[in-house]
Amino acid sequence: MSIHRLSLIVLVGMFAAAQAGSAGTPEVFSRHDLDGDGYLSRAEYQRLQQDCLERRGERCRRALYRFESLDADGDDRISEDEIINRLGRRHRGGRSEPSRE
Amino acid sequence: MNIVPQTSRRAFLKFCALSASLLALPPEAARLLAEGLVRRGRVPVIWLSFQECTGCTESLTRSAAPSLERLLFESISLDYHHTLQAAAGAAAERARDKVLAAAAGELLLIVDGAVPTALDGACSTIAGEANLSLLRRCLAAAQAVLAVGSCASDGGLPAAAPNPTGAYGLAELMRRGMVPVRPLLNLPGCPPVPDVIGAVLAYRVAFGTFPPQDAQGRPLAFYGETIHDRCSRRGHYEAGRFAKAFDDAGARAGWCLLELGCRGPLTHNACATLRWNGVSNPIESGHPCLGCSEAGFWDRGRFYHPLDPAELPPAPAPSDRVQQGAQVYERHCIYCHDVDPARLKTLPAEVPALLRSDRIRAHRFRLEDDDMEALVAYLRHAK
Numbered sequence: 381m382s383i384h385r386l387s388l389i390v391l392v393g394m395f396a397a398a399q400a401g402s403a404g405t406p407e408v409f410s411r412h413d414l415d416g417d418g419y420l421s422r423a424e425y426q427r428l429q430q431d432c433l434e435r436r437g438e439r440c441r442r443a444l445y446r447f448e449s450l451d452a453d454g455d456d457r458i459s460e461d462e463i464i465n466r467l468g469r470r471h472r473g474g475r476s477e478p479s480r481e
Numbered sequence: 482m483n484i485v486p487q488t489s490r491r492a493f494l495k496f497c498a499l500s501a502s503l504l505a506l507p508p509e510a511a512r513l514l515a516e517g518l519v520r521r522g523r524v525p526v527i528w529l530s531f532q533e534c535t536g537c538t539e540s541l542t543r544s545a546a547p548s549l550e551r552l553l554f555e556s557i558s559l560d561y562h563h564t565l566q567a568a569a570g571a572a573a574e575r576a577r578d579k580v581l582a583a584a585a586g587e588l589l590l591i592v593d594g595a596v597p598t599a600l601d602g603a604c605s606t607i608a609g610e611a612n613l614s615l616l617r618r619c620l621a622a623a624q625a626v627l628a629v630g631s632c633a634s635d636g637g638l639p640a641a642a643p644n645p646t647g648a649y650g651l652a653e654l655m656r657r658g659m660v661p662v663r664p665l666l667n668l669p670g671c672p673p674v675p676d677v678i679g680a681v682l683a684y685r686v687a688f689g690t691f692p693p694q695d696a697q698g699r700p701l702a703f704y705g706e707t708i709h710d711r712c713s714r715r716g717h718y719e720a721g722r723f724a725k726a727f728d729d730a731g732a733r734a735g736w737c738l739l740e741l742g743c744r745g746p747l748t749h750n751a752c753a754t755l756r757w758n759g760v761s762n763p764i765e766s767g768h769p770c771l772g773c774s775e776a777g778f779w780d781r782g783r784f785y786h787p788l789d790p791a792e793l794p795p796a797p798a799p800s801d802r803v804q805q806g807a808q809v810y811e812r813h814c815i816y817c818h819d820v821d822p823a824r825l826k827t828l829p830a831e832v833p834a835l836l837r838s839d840r841i842r843a844h845r846f847r848l849e850d851d852d853m854e855a856l857v858a859y860l861r862h863a864k
């Protein structure tokens with residue numbers, strides 16, 4: 381099986397898992413989720429940005445996506461799916477779907 | 482013309498919070514923005530379209546949730562706009578002239594398209610009046626003017642060499658003394674990002690002034706950084722991975738498009754951070770940045786040819802594995818893990834296997850081997 385085919389299967393599995401996971405209570409996926417509700421709120425994300433700036437410097441803060449870029453559904457909080465999809469897209473050159481190869 | 486029903490207070494406040502955030506304003510500014518929009522009432526606006534393709538209007542009207550243009554149409558009174566108005570013919574021109582008289586001194590003028598000056602302006606007329614003449618009359622009544630798109634900002638395509646119609650953008654017309662001078666804000670881009678148009682309009686209506694600008698009259702909040710600064714392919718650039726052809730393996734793997742002519746390193750705009758409708762931008766769709774928000778981009782060398790290396794910002798030494806690994810950590814791991822990698826429980830040597838296993842959903846990225854090795858080197862260094 382080619383690497384491309386394998387990665388396609390993994391990615392399709394990832395999307396399926398994302399769909400299935402959205403039905404139940406979200407699990408805490410990030411240590412920056414301070415209230416443990418399974419999402420990064422705007423305040424929690426700002427705190428992460430601030431942390432990056434103070435402890436790692438300007439380059440680190442600039443490497444982070446803006447809150448709005450991650451909050452794809454506009455509900456004012458960032459879910460694990462939204463982060464996975466945004467970072468996954470970065471690795472597919474911006475494509476939102478796995479490539480059909 | 483009121484073309485939409487009243488939006489809910491919640492949607493309005495959300496719009497204000499979003500706009501304040503996009504404009505990089507401090508947290509309390511969302512409240513001030515909301516208060517300002519309510520207090521100032523609906524500002525009279527005339528939108529003129531000259532030598533243009535209507536892409537700027539398309540961009541605005543196709544903006545996504547929370548439907549910025551809808552919210553804005555409740556904060557402005559859009560009294561004249563070729564494409565959006567219901568009125569036509571002499572009635573539309575009369576209505577515009579009425580507004581010019583009634584709202585003189587408080588009017589916000591928005592212009593897309595370049596203005597032809599050759600042949601006495603005969604190259605583009607509206608209801609028999611040359612664009613330049615109409616612009617002069619409207620500017621005389623305007624409090625300020627917003628140049629939307631590259632054509633209005635610096636002439637754009639109509640002004641490309643040999644510029645047969647003598648087309649200019651607004652700033653150049655003012656500089657030459659051909660039109661009345663008014664406070665001007667440029668939103669170049671072909672077309673500009675819709676959220677940028679919305680946020681800047683909201684700022685103007687709420688605070689009665691334009692946001693801070695760069696030397697070319699562009700709002701710093703949106704044009705302060707280059708596409709390259711925030712590009713989703715930047716990691717590949719830093720690691721020296723470049724697509725050589727549009728259909729090669731590198732292009733399919735999302736590698737940097739520099740060698741296919743990307744002008745992202747020299748182009749200031751918000752495409753990489755905001756995207757169209759929050760969805761995508763040319764680079765994310767596999768096409769190099771053409772640099773459309775930089776003045777004279779049509780005449781700045783051939784498209785699809787690599788930039789002169791001397792123009793590029795310095796890249797970190799590729800031999801610095803720890804630095805490369807630190808960047809991988811900052812671009813991926815930091816969203817879920819401690820800012821300090823020394824606090825990671827997983828041993829560095831175990832990271833590749835964990836990342837490539839299916840055990841943790843958020844780890845299912847195919848990091849390039851090179852990036853993975855650099856990450857491990859960095860984690861070892863940090864422990």
Ligand code: SF4
Binds near residue numbers: 712736738745
């Ligand atoms: S050169 Fe273009 S594609 Fe490559 S990282 Fe910079 S902006 Fe992105």
